[in-house]
Amino acid sequence: MYVCLCVGVTDRDIENAVSDGARSWREVREATGCAGQCGKCACTGKSVMRDAITQELAMSPDLAYAV
Numbered sequence: 001m002y003v004c005l006c007v008g009v010t011d012r013d014i015e016n017a018v019s020d021g022a023r024s025w026r027e028v029r030e031a032t033g034c035a036g037q038c039g040k041c042a043c044t045g046k047s048v049m050r051d052a053i054t055q056e057l058a059m060s061p062d063l064a065y066a067v
Contacts, residue, residue, distance in 0.1 A: 003048060004033070004036075005041070006037040006038055007033040009032045009034040009041070014049055015048070015052040018056055
């Protein structure tokens with residue numbers, strides 16, 4: 001789904017940025033260009049980013065045995 005129509009950023013673009021190591025909204029914005037113009041997509045973009053980070057951390061084998 002398109003998150004940012006101004007620049008053409010999709011939810012997959014945001015998920016890929018998280019997969020590539022982005023862990024903050026600033027890092028996602030720099031990687032994708034999302035919310036760089038009108039900013040109306042920022043709330044949706046942040047939500048997609050949070051979900052992607054949560055899923056990324058849940059799939060991390062390093063955290064499975066953390067004490």
